[in-house]
Amino acid sequence: MKPEELLYAPTHEWVAVAKENGVQVATIGITDFAVKQLTDLVYMELPEVGRKLAAGQEFGEVESVKAVSPLYSPVAGEVIAVNSELPNRLETLNDDPFGQGWVMKVKLSDETALSKLLDYAAYQKQCSEQG
Amino acid sequence: MTGPNTVLARTPLYQWHAAHGGRLVDFAGWEMPVQYTSIVEEHTATREAATLFDVSHMGRLRFDGPGAAAFLDLLLTRKVVGLGFGKVRYALMCNLGGGILDDVLVYHLADEHGRPFHWLVVNASNREKIIAWVERHLPDAQDVTYADHTTATAMIAVQGPRALEITREALGLDLHTLGNYTALVTTIHGETGLASRTGYTGEDGCELVVPASIAVDVWQELFDVGQPHGLKPAGLGARDTLRLEAAMPLYGHELTENINPIQAGLGFAVNLKGRTFLGHDAITIASQDKNLPRRVGLELASRRVPREHCPVLRADASQANVGEVTSGTFSPTFKKSIAMAYVSPDCAAVGTPLVVDIRGKQEPAKVVELPFYQRPR
Numbered sequence: 351m352k353p354e355e356l357l358y359a360p361t362h363e364w365v366a367v368a369k370e371n372g373v374q375v376a377t378i379g380i381t382d383f384a385v386k387q388l389t390d391l392v393y394m395e396l397p398e399v400g401r402k403l404a405a406g407q408e409f410g411e412v413e414s415v416k417a418v419s420p421l422y423s424p425v426a427g428e429v430i431a432v433n434s435e436l437p438n439r440l441e442t443l444n445d446d447p448f449g450q451g452w453v454m455k456v457k458l459s460d461e462t463a464l465s466k467l468l469d470y471a472a473y474q475k476q477c478s479e480q481g
Numbered sequence: 482m483t484g485p486n487t488v489l490a491r492t493p494l495y496q497w498h499a500a501h502g503g504r505l506v507d508f509a510g511w512e513m514p515v516q517y518t519s520i521v522e523e524h525t526a527t528r529e530a531a532t533l534f535d536v537s538h539m540g541r542l543r544f545d546g547p548g549a550a551a552f553l554d555l556l557l558t559r560k561v562v563g564l565g566f567g568k569v570r571y572a573l574m575c576n577l578g579g580g581i582l583d584d585v586l587v588y589h590l591a592d593e594h595g596r597p598f599h600w601l602v603v604n605a606s607n608r609e610k611i612i613a614w615v616e617r618h619l620p621d622a623q624d625v626t627y628a629d630h631t632t633a634t635a636m637i638a639v640q641g642p643r644a645l646e647i648t649r650e651a652l653g654l655d656l657h658t659l660g661n662y663t664a665l666v667t668t669i670h671g672e673t674g675l676a677s678r679t680g681y682t683g684e685d686g687c688e689l690v691v692p693a694s695i696a697v698d699v700w701q702e703l704f705d706v707g708q709p710h711g712l713k714p715a716g717l718g719a720r721d722t723l724r725l726e727a728a729m730p731l732y733g734h735e736l737t738e739n740i741n742p743i744q745a746g747l748g749f750a751v752n753l754k755g756r757t758f759l760g761h762d763a764i765t766i767a768s769q770d771k772n773l774p775r776r777v778g779l780e781l782a783s784r785r786v787p788r789e790h791c792p793v794l795r796a797d798a799s800q801a802n803v804g805e806v807t808s809g810t811f812s813p814t815f816k817k818s819i820a821m822a823y824v825s826p827d828c829a830a831v832g833t834p835l836v837v838d839i840r841g842k843q844e845p846a847k848v849v850e851l852p853f854y855q856r857p858r
Contacts, residue, residue: 390521392811392818393784413786415520415811416718418840 351448353382357464358473359424362387364448365467367458374458376425380412382447383477390415391440396432397454403427405463409454425463427456492537493635493696501714509606511538514716523719524813527682528856530711531641533703534720536681540608541630541690542615544599548624553587553599555758556618558742558751561599564589569662569677571750573742574603574611575760579767580738581745582614583607584730586679588664593673600664600675602636604732618759635696639703640686640723642856643710648687651706652699656687670695670702681720683727683854722810728778728821728852734789734807735776735821741767744823746776746851774804774823778851779837781818783844786811787837793822796834796845803828806837812853819853820846 357365362384366377385391393413403409403423410421432454436442443451458464468476489512498505503514514535516523526532544553554561559572568589574582588600603611608631615627639648649655652669656676659665664677675690691699704714721731730736730745741764742751753765767773781787787809795801804824812819820837828835833848 389516389519390811390813392786413784413811415722415786415813416515418786418788 351377353448354470356448357424357467357469359422359467360476361422361424363422363424363453365424365464367464374461375430376427376456376458377452378424378454378456379447379452380421380443381473381477384419385443385447385451388412388414388417388419391443394437394440396434396437397429399429399432401429402459403429403456405460405466421453423456424467425456425458425461427459429454430457431455490538490632492535493693494535494537494637494700497697497700498535498714503714503716506717508717509538509604511605513538514714516716516718517714520716520718520722521813523713523715524722526711526713527641527684527715527719527723528814529642530713531639531643531647531686531707532682532713532715532719533700533707534638534640534715535635535700536638536688537631537635537696538605539631539636540601540603540605540611541634541636542601542603542612542627543630544601544625544627545596546625548620548622549599550589552618552620552625553601554756556615557585557587558758558760558764559587560752560756561587561589566591566597567663567665569664569679571662573736573747573750574614575742575758575764576738577760577763578738579741579760579763581732581736581740581742582738583611584732584736584747584750585611586677588675588677590664590666590675592666606733630690633693634690635693635699636688636690637696637700637703638680638682638686638688639707640680640682640684640715641712642685643707643712644684644686647703647707647710647712648689651702659687670699681727681729682723683729683852684723684856721808722813725808725810725819725821726812726814726852726854728854730776730821731808735823740823741773743768744773744775771826773826775826775829776807776851777822777824777829778849778853779806779809779820779822779835779846780849780853781820781837781844781846783839784811784818785839785842785844786818787820787822787839787844787846791820792838793824793828793846794836794838794843795828796836800836800843803835814854821851824848
């Protein structure tokens, strides 16, 4: 996926929305900026398939040698798939954070949260301010 | 402690760190690099080749005068009177209750004019407290003076199996004949400096103290010569994972004013017999108290990292709280989650199964022998 075409949460998750089998599905991952900030990833916890998430709700965590960071769902909906190989291959997050490094797919129950997300330019601006 | 408006101190190497990708953070009031590239990379370089650490933030105090040895002997858990020239000793400074004020290295040296002196390296976070403690106990006899050399000098640690080779090649300073925990005053880059075979990583290596004015030159020479050997600059992040694997305590974590040296497992650094020092009587009593929590090493089955203050529980149905994690990390060497913790003495035996509560989830752990890592000799 092209980073320029994604939406972003200020908490460094990315979102790609597409129609799959007639329903709106959000694919969610962690940005390259976040991965670079964390460095030395050691552990990741994914949500259960079928779990219903509110926008902004914590759904998992990613841990580096230095610190643990919660992951927040940028959208509301039901988890319909998780990248279950990812916790065993965390290096994928370094190599391809916007592709093979996807974290979960959520069937959207409500699209209002999408309008609050940042576009690429706004997210880049936030990252440059965070150094 | 530093508030949001405190101006952070910078070491003479600050500009170098900033120019070479060092991620700078507030550490004990100093703006220090926590990492340049990756903690694991810097950790591995230390174990396999060599790394450079800027440890200029640590406090460096010089003691002069005929009463210096006796004065430090009164302040430290380790015997200082009679310490041979060139010797370095790890010791604790304790309050009257036997609680640890700081862990330090004390050196006995002769300067470039042949004058004897003692040198004390203290934690950055405790420097002001230790200076106040020293001031308070200085004898009326005025046969001891001290001077704080922290900001006038820089301190560089070169650590790893290739550290001494690099130091010799870069600075013409051959420390191979210097035994572990010995030191000397010597010429470094044309100036009087101090070299010791010490460190905080569990590896071979040395620490150099040089005038602030030549710090960047010395660092750069070590860096240039070291790079072909695999040397990297390393930050506080790797310093922490390295010292944790080597089970070296860190002040504010394993050591506080509420912990005495015996329960911290530092009995080797306490000479109780035939002498007295501040805290001596309290430590004597504490050394006989079999109920005090003990410092232990824990290894976890999970890759989740036990962090400071995670509760430690019994592994039986009671799940009773028996202690607390003081430091934890994911060990880059062993690829396992490890921690140091204080636990009830009945849970401190090697092999005891325990549970660490990591943010509400119970993770199985067991007590293992310390240190986690010992370098091949």
